[in-house]
Amino acid sequence: MGLRRLLVVLIATALVVAVSYGGLWLWRQVPVNELSRVDALQQVRVKGPFQAVSQRQVEEILLPFLRRGFLTVDIRGMQEALLRHPWITEASVSRRWPRGVEVAVSEASPLAVWGDDKLLVASGALLPRPEGLETGQLPELAGDEEMVERILLQYQALAGLLTTRDMEVRRLTFDDLAGWHLELVSGVELYLGHDELLERVNRFLTLSRGVLAPHLEKVARVDTRYSNALAVQWRDLEKTQ
Structure with a gap:
């Protein structure tokens, strides 16, 4: 049981690290008063191969949408904006409770x-x-x-x-x-x-x-x-x- 608990702690820690970059990036780019709402977005996870498209490029595409709250963020608009990039072939955007957004992109081969x-x-x-x-x-x-x-x-x-x-x-x-x-x-x-x-x-x-x-x-x-x-x-x- 001790080993199992240790593994659970390690996995939980890894998940926190995985989402922390998106959260820090969002807090630095958006004025604090816009994030003071109850439904403010706090975490943004971006997943992809990042070979032809960089993570920074994806973040720049998403930034105009992230000034909205968790409940009002334009999920479809984010997806359509990502798909306008010539190298992105697929894009999925979804809310992750309580205040997160998860984004995954696929690239052309x-x-x-x-x-x-x-x-x-x-x-x-x-x-x-x-x-x-x-x-x-x-x-x-x-x-x-x-x-x-x-x-x-x-x-x-x-x-x-x-x-x-x-x-x-x-x-x-x-x-x-x-x-x-x-x-x-x-x-x-x-x-x-x-x-x-x-x-x-x-x-x-x-x-x-x-x-x-x-x-x-x-x-x-x-x-x-x-x-x-x-x-x-x-x-x-x-x-x-």
Whole structure:
């Protein structure tokens, strides 16, 4: 029983710590006379992954609403305001008796880097790149923004085909003149032309498991735009065979 009571005390203490930041933040931002009402808000808990959206950004969105009392705070307005942030996909706001509000947000999932200042998310939308968000493991996609849906579909098809570590997609771009250009995690570049991408990549994969297998570390570029052949440029020899 002694151990159980100790655990209960520790859990209760942890809960107090979890809500204290919201309470302190609210008291510092709102004039004391506005908090003197019987139904004044005293605790605000904000939960979320806080990767693309910071906790401070969420608090700034909520602040205009928190000058209302517990009973009169605009729950729907808070939720709608949060959902106007481009990176917030879901938001729930609820009262917590006796004088608290609990907020939880979900963020869009970044799928790829797009150019210097945008990220492509799973929904297919291009969103502004949040400052400080780590994107080192994400592939890079590029092309005309009007083609974002097509480029995403091609990336998803290639990602399903290229599943081993060195063969994963690092960068996929499309240019009207040159067509598709693919760079693998291993550093190998493939020129794929304008059509039959999966067939051309499959042709390269077949050779990479066969005659090219002992020499893959030396391969710099592969041009697959020939009907029945591949042109290989070596890293060290710098010549095409």
